[in-house]
Amino acid sequence: MESNKTVEVLYNKQILPAYYKLGIGWKGLTDIEPGQFVMLRLTGRIDPLLRRPFGVYKILGQGIEILYKVVGKGTRLMTGLRPGDMVDILGPLGNSFPNPISSPFAKEGQRGMKIIMVAGGIGIVPFYLLGVKGQWSGSRQVLLFGGMGKEDLPGLEDFKKLGINIFISTEDGSVGKKGLVTDLLKKELSKKGNYIVYACGPKGMLKEVARIADKAGVACYVSLDQVMACGMGACLGCAVKVRERKNVGQGFSPANVFYKIVCKDGPVFDAKEIDWEAI
Amino acid sequence: MGSNIKKSAVRSQKSKTTPLTPPLQKGRAGGGAPDLSVNIAGINLKNPVMTASGTFGYGEEFAPYLDLNRLGAVVVKGLSLKPRQGNPPPRIVETAAGMLNSIGLQNVGVELFVEKKLPFLKKFDTKVIVNFFGDSIDEYCEVAKVLDSAEGVAGLEMNISCPNKQEGWLEFGTNPAMTFKVVSAVRKSTKLPLIVKLSPNVTDITAIAKAAKDAGADALSLINTLSGMAVDANTRRPKLGNIIGGLSGPAIKPVALKMVWQVFKAVKLPLIGIGGIMTAEDAIEFMLVGASAIQVGTANFVEPQASIKILEGIADYFKKNKIKSVKELVGSLQV
Numbered sequence A: 001m002e003s004n005k006t007v008e009v010l011y012n013k014q015i016l017p018a019y020y021k022l023g024i025g026w027k028g029l030t031d032i033e034p035g036q037f038v039m040l041r042l043t044g045r046i047d048p049l050l051r052r053p054f055g056v057y058k059i060l061g062q063g064i065e066i067l068y069k070v071v072g073k074g075t076r077l078m079t080g081l082r083p084g085d086m087v088d089i090l091g092p093l094g095n096s097f098p099n100p101i102s103s104p105f106a107k108e109g110q111r112g113m114k115i116i117m118v119a120g121g122i123g124i125v126p127f128y129l130l131g132v133k134g135q136w137s138g139s140r141q142v143l144l145f146g147g148m149g150k151e152d153l154p155g156l157e158d159f160k161k162l163g164i165n166i167f168i169s170t171e172d173g174s175v176g177k178k179g180l181v182t183d184l185l186k187k188e189l190s191k192k193g194n195y196i197v198y199a200c201g202p203k204g205m206l207k208e209v210a211r212i213a214d215k216a217g218v219a220c221y222v223s224l225d226q227v228m229a230c231g232m233g234a235c236l237g238c239a240v241k242v243r244e245r246k247n248v249g250q251g252f253s254p255a256n257v258f259y260k261i262v263c264k265d266g267p268v269f270d271a272k273e274i275d276w277e278a279i
Numbered sequence B: 001m002g003s004n005i006k007k008s009a010v011r012s013q014k015s016k017t018t019p020l021t022p023p024l025q026k027g028r029a030g031g032g033a034p035d036l037s038v039n040i041a042g043i044n045l046k047n048p049v050m051t052a053s054g055t056f057g058y059g060e061e062f063a064p065y066l067d068l069n070r071l072g073a074v075v076v077k078g079l080s081l082k083p084r085q086g087n088p089p090p091r092i093v094e095t096a097a098g099m100l101n102s103i104g105l106q107n108v109g110v111e112l113f114v115e116k117k118l119p120f121l122k123k124f125d126t127k128v129i130v131n132f133f134g135d136s137i138d139e140y141c142e143v144a145k146v147l148d149s150a151e152g153v154a155g156l157e158m159n160i161s162c163p164n165k166q167e168g169w170l171e172f173g174t175n176p177a178m179t180f181k182v183v184s185a186v187r188k189s190t191k192l193p194l195i196v197k198l199s200p201n202v203t204d205i206t207a208i209a210k211a212a213k214d215a216g217a218d219a220l221s222l223i224n225t226l227s228g229m230a231v232d233a234n235t236r237r238p239k240l241g242n243i244i245g246g247l248s249g250p251a252i253k254p255v256a257l258k259m260v261w262q263v264f265k266a267v268k269l270p271l272i273g274i275g276g277i278m279t280a281e282d283a284i285e286f287m288l289v290g291a292s293a294i295q296v297g298t299a300n301f302v303e304p305q306a307s308i309k310i311l312e313g314i315a316d317y318f319k320k321n322k323i324k325s326v327k328e329l330v331g332s333l334q335v
Helices: A071-076 A122-133 A156-162 A181-190 A201-216 B003-017 B109-123 B137-148 B168-173 B176-189 B207-214 B250-266 B280-288 B306-322
Strands: A003-016 A019-025 A037-042 A053-057 A064-069 A087-095 A113-120 A140-147 A165-170 A194-200 A218-221 A239-241 A260-262 A268-270 B038-040 B043-045 B047-052 B073-079 B092-096 B098-101 B129-134 B157-160 B194-197 B220-223 B225-227 B244-248 B271-274 B295-296
Touching: A019 B194, A037 A064, A037 A071, A053 A122, A053 A218, A064 A071, A087 B207, A113 A122, A113 A201, A122 A140, A122 A156, A122 A194, A140 A156, A140 A181, A156 A165, A165 A181, A165 B176, A181 A194, A194 A201, A201 A218, A201 B168, A201 B220, A239 B129, A260 B207, A268 B176, B043 B129, B047 B306, B073 B098, B073 B109, B098 B250, B109 B129, B137 B157, B137 B176, B157 B176, B176 B194, B176 B207, B207 B220, B207 B250, B250 B271, B250 B280, B271 B280, B280 B295, B280 B306, B295 B306
Parallel strands: A113 A140, A113 A194, A140 A165, A194 A218, B047 B073, B047 B295, B073 B129, B129 B157, B157 B194, B194 B220, B220 B271, B271 B295
Antiparallel strands: A003 A019, A003 A087, A019 A064, A037 A053, A037 A087, A218 A268, A239 A260, B038 B043, B092 B098, B098 B244, B225 B244
């Protein structure tokens, strides 16, 4: 059940030049599923005005950990947070990556199912919970992690500890294979197997991932990022264009709505739904 | 029967929510709660705090976070005759102490609202004010007629000013003659109290206000968003999919205060102040310049319980300053 709380910062540590981990106390925390997010702001401030959406990276005993990248005014201010400072937090919000075993495309003999997680930079965030919580019966996982360079692979150590099979690519070749993470995906999908692809990262990457998965005839789910004001489905600001004209949106009549709302209908979408031309 | 429904709704609300702040009457020393009730356009409100259209969905989105029974009124997202898909994203961008939006009036349409959304709101002991708009005078009138026959609607708020729509109706709110024409036509289409929401994107807002009054408006609400735009210097593109949008938030409060004050002096109609209200102090400022009630807008996005916190702050201000009624404060600015 979502709630709105003012809570204490437990820690805030820089892990890479542009990346931080923020621990937040949250008593009575209910379950958070892989892919869900929270809306966060620094208590008492009206500049920045709006809360910012952050994916939940880890569930701690006493709260949650957010892994964030410094991109603008809001996240720059967040780097100054110290233990004991207060933040306002709204969540958990949104849907989550589906369990492939119970999903409609599950086939006979799911024991061979392989989940390919494709992450670009900060797009790694939803996959830690998937790695921990999502080791669904019999499925195997592989992480394809891409970034600009070795300083753009936040949380890599955490995934190594989980014992997940990891393949890395960087655009500058400073670590892993030089090139794009989508090249790794093409290679992975060329092997025989029963796959499902979960992806999170820049829009250009997601578009290419969706295209590759579609070509290979593999189910693909993407977690989208969009500017949000409320995170509660009220402002309708975080719209994304969808292809299907039927059964979309929140109670809208068919054939009249071409948008879904990322905060409420998502952030995780079947890649086939998204109108990638409009992205 | 009706009151039973309301009670059970309150209970189910409470059981679902995070701890609610106690009712105003409880735990507040001396003399009981101040009388915050106010009559606007013939609608009796238990207090002057409303939620602004487009910032509170259809009420249900906020129900997990606050007790809707405590609000003076809920003003729902603007409705058109048919459902609307809205504008291409991005639809939102934050600006200095404010935000620009170009949602494009996405809504479920008046019929689906009456069928699916209104029954939920009717369960609460708050007034439901329905914001609406049209592409043409005929459409305005048709929407008003549908709402006129819907049970549970306390009043209408007519949007003649949203800057998001690219088609010609922008001129309704920017031209006194067009304002008069469309408000007159709607006036004949409904018996419900009629509030006209004014655009700030005009040369002389008092001329539009007078036209709305002459056409039969019962009250005026102001201001709608200020037309604006945001540009990304790196990509050399507009930050909104629609290029232009409407500015709201604390940044527009001074503009809104001035316009409420101007209209208060020029037109004898109850006014509802809107524009960047984040705190009770902001709300009081609007009352001082002539607003009988206020609407909380962008603040709902920042803080889901903002409207309730503002309501509590107003009550505290009344108590502290020994103010006996809203009327006493309205337009009492010392100049």
